[in-house]
């Protein structure tokens with residue numbers, strides 16, 4: 379039974395990858411690989427169409443990097459607080475709340491971003507629009523916090539108590555113990571949490587579609603509208619006629635996205651067992 | 659009369675409702691090994707951990723009485739347990755090196771205490787490894803992981819780590835119980851060699867170990883101190899019936 383489940387998920391994975399490549403590769407009859415990856419213009423419906431995905435790739439990377447800038451410190455702080463500083467009763471209250479945050483549909487985050495954060499960002503920085511890479515990074519960063527927190531909390535609580543005891547017995551304070559014994563022992567798990575967060579952010583579609591502004595141009599600043607790979611696929615899939623170069627190009631964007639997440643997953647896989655081995 | 663390093667006076671320790679130690683009074687002589695023996699669960703570890711305030715971490719723990727160290731009660735108001743622990747080191751039952759190199763394990767306490775000078779740290783690390791009789795075995799691999807050492811070597815590393823910060827008292831909770839006989843013999847030998855500089859309190863439930871390594875022995879039973887005296891006297895002419903029963907293996 380378990381074998382069947384495992385087998386069917388493998389089957390789906392292979393199926394998806396095959397479809398991505400079968401539907402994506404034909405676009406390279408119309409555009410070379412380097413034009414696709416490094417072209418600066420994404421005008422799939424002009425004639426002749428232009429399939430330069432660089433603005434979208436950079437948009438995704440900018441939003442992901444920016445999102446991590448918010449998510450990592452917040453997640454680290456909250457994870458450390460939950461695992462090390464918070465009394466058990468506080469933890470019992472906080473953990474379900476954080477899990478609830480993870481369960482809020484992304485469209486709600488997007489809505490919140492459009493209605494609250496974007497106008498605030500616009501007025502604060504006197505921009506022409508508040509729908510920017512910065513706004514998207516902020517919202518997506520917040521969305522990634524719960525998963526980062528829970529992985530960090532798990533890693534920290536699985537650090538053997540004997541390390542803590544050894545450190546305290548040497549006259550270390552709580553803070554020194556955290557910094558010199560616990561965090562180093564948990565470093566690979568923390569790395570895994572960050573990579574996991576990056577995967578969350580880069581794959582996010584709905585919220586980023588709503589708040590990033592949607593301009594497929596090479597971002598020159600953090601405070602201008604951008605378009606990500608995911609948002610492009612979501613928006614344009616409806617209007618691209620099946621079998622057209624445009625249609626195939628969207629699958630190629632999905633291949634790029636897939637490769638990004640694949641790399642992130644490989645990173646996580648290599649971080650977590652390494653962590654176990656080192657931490658023991 | 660010998661110098662007294664630590665004076666335990668009418669010590670009661672509670673975990674929640676449960677009283678684990680009852681009215682313990684005990685003088686620990688300086689530069690000697692004092693063994694604490696007794697059956698499992700009698701409170702040996704609790705007594706040891708009360709001395710350097712390692713029990714503070716348990717919720718619901720309560721202490722009554724005094725432990726006078728250097729003229730001052732370690733439980734007096736305003737005493738920083740961190741400072742107490744810097745002066746009273748501890749070695750645990752299971753070797754517990756950090757997932758760091760051999761060198762960094764020994765240097766840990768020094769860095770905590772603010773040592774910055776590389777040369778001085780290095781010298782102290784070497785000196786401590788030598789004192790812990792580990793130097794010859796690790797001098798060629800100071801920067802490999804402490805986990806690559808055998809259990810006995812790890813325990814001596816933990817002893818080196820504890821003495822690197824030059825505490826005055828060393829508390830050892832069954833330091834040899836996880837080791838094989840040869841490693842045990844080395845640790846016991848090491849303990850004897852340390853008394854020149856340190857006062858040692860050694861918890862053990864191995865009678866031979868207590869007899870071999872200690873100068874004084876305290877026998878605990880159900881949280882009470884039954885008998886305390888020079889080791890050879892406790893082992894040859896115990897004053898209390900309970901001690902005799904325990905030593906002759908009638909319980910425990």
Ligand SMILES: Nc1ncnc2c1ncn2[C@@H]1O[C@H](COP(=O)(O)OP(=O)(O)OP(=O)(O)O)[C@@H](O)[C@H]1O
Nearest residue numbers: 673678696697698699700701702703704705716863
């Ligand atoms: N943190 C704690 N919370 C509650 N009870 C505790 C705690 N630590 C110890 N006890 C109880 O205190 C008693 C004494 O425990 P302690 O560990 O001091 O015994 P011990 O003599 O060291 O035994 P052993 O030889 O098995 O190590 C035991 O009944 C134990 O259950």
Ligand SMILES: [Mg+2]
Nearest residue numbers: 702703704831
């Ligand atoms: Mg014990």
